[in-house]
Amino acid sequence: MKTLTADICIVAAGPSGLAAAVTAAENGLSAIVLEKNSMVGGTANMGMGPFGVGSRIQKNSMITLTKEEVFHQMMEYTHWRIDPRKLREYIWKSGSTIDWLEDMGxxxxxxxxxxxxxxxxWHVVIPEGGGKPGPRAAGAMNKVxxxxALELGVQFLLNTPATSLIKEGDRVVGARARSTETGEEIEVRSKAVIVATGGFGDNPEMIRQECGYEWGKDIFNVRSPGVTGDGIRMVWEVGGAHGETHMEKIIWSEIPNCLLxxxxxxxxxxxxxIEGERVMDETMIENASVTANIIDRQINKRIYPIVDNRLMRYYRRHGVDYPGGVHSGNPADDFEEGMADLIEQYPDFAxxxxxxxxLAEKIGIDPAALADTLEQYNAACDAHVDDQFCKSHHYLRPLRGKLYAVALCLGAYGSLGGIQVNYKFQVLKEDKKPIPGLYASGSDTCDIYGDTYLFPLPGNTMGYAVNSGRLAAERAADYIASLH
Ligand SMILES: Cc1cc2nc3c(=O)[nH]c(=O)nc-3n(C[C@H](O)[C@H](O)[C@H](O)COP(=O)(O)OP(=O)(O)OC[C@H]3O[C@@H](n4cnc5c(N)ncnc54)[C@H](O)[C@@H]3O)c2cc1C
Incomplete structure (x- = not known):
């Protein structure tokens, strides 16, 4: 057993743990980071960038959105069920955090x-080596x-998952870990610990227990390697209260991510x-988490958007109504050829x-039911009035050409919540009192949207991860100073 000492021990090096590590060092603390994987960055290595309001970039782009507007939007969205002080800390910090990241490189x-x-x-990161932002661009942020953190003297132990927290009396005073390379047991003795292990998206059993979904059947969330709920479990073991848990649901498809x-x-x-019924005002499909809720309600947890070749011809000439946030290019270009390939590769989903x-027979829908729905929908389009779901008449275009459809299912970026923290990011017990010395941040504590990710304010989970990591480290530094 090796024993190491530091002012602060940070469990995990996702964006939250990394931000905490830099902040701790900036505040004069010695810090040891335990990371389960062989590399840092966690789930954010797959993403594009964090949320911020009031950043220099926004000011220079003449964006006038204010912190107050965002605060009210989020509090109303969650019916004031979330901690307003915690949300305020995050939102007020978020613009300066973007500046802080920029100043860092x-x-x-x-x-x-x-x-x-x-x-x-959504502050979208330029990927390493330059080029257009896209999936995985935020890896460059993690690298910086x-x-x-290394330059500031932070010590990283990679391939070293924390296994439990050390509690003496009522205080948390370190963490135990085991190297997956050498098997060596390590004890980090510290004055405070920050837990930021990213939730339980890679733990199907915990997804079932906490959220009631069977992974691979009901839900197809991203399984970020190693994100198995360890930090949440360790916190519960030392008396931390069980926080609300949700999956960060989005639209998904068995067809891998493609522009088409x-x-x-x-x-x-x-x-x-699957019953051939129309399920939504289709203008909502821009919002992947709201649409995920619609998918979740269906008996087979699938929806089937239908378009036709005439619509695609129009989109080729004029561009699509909703350009994608992740892919660049016009999906209507080469649509028919692309679909022919997809149908060959994924006959059950395209x-x-x-x-x-x-079309109904190919999907597995009762043909008469779908024919009836299409007839009613086309009649509404012809009349320019959607009396069913009140879709704007701008988007009511009858489908009378060659028909195309895909199956969309329920996905998720990962999980949200599990550990209860207050606005100082101190871990709370059932009696709402903090456990001295124990802090948590990132997705393990992310309860700021209620049950549905707030896509209209994009970048929010990575934004929350980075900001809560910073805030937790600042509060932990105050706590450590108070011990002297
Ligand atoms: C495809 C994809 C795209 C995304 N894009 C965006 C985006 O553009 N903007 C946005 O806001 N959000 C995005 N997200 C979500 C965002 O990436 C996460 O919210 C964010 O990474 C959470 O940060 P975190 O530090 O809390 O956890 P993670 O990034 O999940 O990091 C957790 C870390 O904990 C480590 N760990 C686990 N257990 C242990 C242990 N026992 N000991 C030590 N270490 C441990 C893991 O190895 C990992 O490194 C995206 C997610 C996905 C899947």
């Missing part, structure tokens, strides 16, 4: 929306945080379920037919 391509009606809060699918996520599509009855 993170380069942002600018600030983006995820879809037309969203707010421009890591390099800065954006052609179906358009307000002009007709979206039906479909094309000359008649509605044939």
């Amino acid at each position: 993170v380069q942002f391509a600018g600030v983006a929306k995820y879809f037309p009606s969203a707010a421009p809060t 945080l890591y390099e800065n 699918l954006d052609g179906f996520r358009q307000p002009t599509a007709l979206v039906v379920n 479909f094309c037919a000359d008649t509605v009855e044939e």
Whole structure:
């Protein structure tokens, strides 16, 4: 058994742990970071960038959105069920955190929306080596945080998952870990600990227990390697209260991420379920988490957006109504050829037919039911009035050409919540009193949206991860100073 000592022990090196590590060192603390994987960055290595409001980039882009507006939007969205002081700490910090990252060397391509009606809060990172931002761009942010932490003297133990927390009396005074390379047992003795292990997205059993979904059947969330709920379990073991838990649900598809699918996520599509019924005002399909709730309610947890070749012809000439936030390019370009390939590769999830009855049969819907739905929908389009779900007449275009459909299912970026913290990011017990010396941040504590991710303010989970890591480290530094 090896014993190491530091002022603070940070469990995990995702964006939250990394931000905590840099902040701890900036505050004069010696810090040891235990990381389960062989590399740092966690789930954020797959993402594009964090939320912020009031950043220099936004000011320079003449974006006038205010912290107050965001605060009210989020509190109303959650019916004031979340801790307003914690949310305030995060939102008020978030603009300066983007500036802090920039000053450290993170380069942002600018600030983006995820879809037309969203707010421009998503600070999208320029990937390593330059080029256009896209999936995995935020890896460059993690690298800068890591390099800065190393420069400031933070010690990282990679391949070293924490296994439990050390509690003496009522205080947490360190963590135990085991190297997965050498098997060596390690004890880090510290004055405070921050837990930031990213939730339980890679733990199907915990997903079932906490959220009631069977992974691979009901839900197909990203399984970020190693994110198995360890920190949440360790905190519960030392008396931390059980916080609300949710999956960060989004639209998913068995067809791997491709531009062509954006052609179906358009307000002009007709979206039906396996019973052949229309299920939504299709303008909502821009919001992946709201649409995920619609998918969740269906008997087979699937929806089927339908478009036709005439619509795609129009989109080729004029561009799509909803350009995707992740892929660049027009999904209508080469649509028919692309769909032919997809149908060959994924015959259970991509479909094309000359008649509605044939399309229904291929999907597995009762042909008469789908034909009836399409007839009613086309009549509403002809009349320019959607009396069913009140879709704007701008997007009511009858589908009378060659029909295309895909199956969309329920996915998630990962899990949210599990550990209860207060606005100082201290871990709380059932009696709402903090456990001295124990802090937590990132997705393990992310309860700021209620049950549905707030996509209209994009970048919010990574934003919360980085900011809560910073805030937890600042509060832990105050606590450590108070011990002298
Ligand atoms: C495909 C994809 C794209 C995304 N894009 C965006 C985006 O653009 N913007 C946005 O806001 N959010 C995005 N997200 C979500 C975002 O990445 C996460 O919210 C964020 O990474 C959470 O940060 P975290 O530090 O809390 O946890 P993670 O990033 O999940 O990191 C957790 C870390 O904990 C480590 N760990 C686990 N157990 C232990 C243990 N026992 N001991 C030590 N270490 C341990 C893991 O190895 C990992 O490194 C995306 C997610 C996915 C899947």
